[in-house]
Amino acid sequence: MNISNTMAFAINKQIAAEFSSAYLYLSMSSWFEKENWKGCAHWMVKQANEEIIHAMKFFHYVISRGGVVELLVLSKPKNTWVSLKDAFSEAYDHEVEVTKMINRLVTQAKKEDDTATESFLAWYIDEQVEEEESASKIVEKLEKIGDAKNGLFILDRGLGKRE
Numbered sequence: 001m002n003i004s005n006t007m008a009f010a011i012n013k014q015i016a017a018e019f020s021s022a023y024l025y026l027s028m029s030s031w032f033e034k035e036n037w038k039g040c041a042h043w044m045v046k047q048a049n050e051e052i053i054h055a056m057k058f059f060h061y062v063i064s065r066g067g068v069v070e071l072l073v074l075s076k077p078k079n080t081w082v083s084l085k086d087a088f089s090e091a092y093d094h095e096v097e098v099t100k101m102i103n104r105l106v107t108q109a110k111k112e113d114d115t116a117t118e119s120f121l122a123w124y125i126d127e128q129v130e131e132e133e134s135a136s137k138i139v140e141k142l143e144k145i146g147d148a149k150n151g152l153f154i155l156d157r158g159l160g161k162r163e
Helices: 005-034 038-064 084-111 115-145 149-159
Strands: none
Touching (some): 038 115, 084 149
């Protein structure tokens, strides 16, 4: 059974959202570099790469189900933040929004009785739990650290070790 046009269009929007996430995280990485937070910059590049992988999984899924991939226009992300906490809080909020989008895809798949897409989306549901948790934990650490420079440097160094 081919994917419906409605489902394919919804996934095309998700592909754009995943690439937009990568754009946002690359923009954050650039700002971190400018501010000399090399570990945070490294972490965000890794995050951007993950988002590209997510987009490409959706891309290949639509094609494998006989759908048409239509690449949508991406918006320019912002490029400055007030602080590390501000940037990571925005990353967390962004992941919460992506989770909502994935959940809407699941709702659409259920509405269409499209069990193949439901099954495919299960991986993304689990992935979003990890994505939200990861960003949330960094925000929590930044809240505890406050303005303590030594704590910020230690966190930055730790984030730079992300593989």
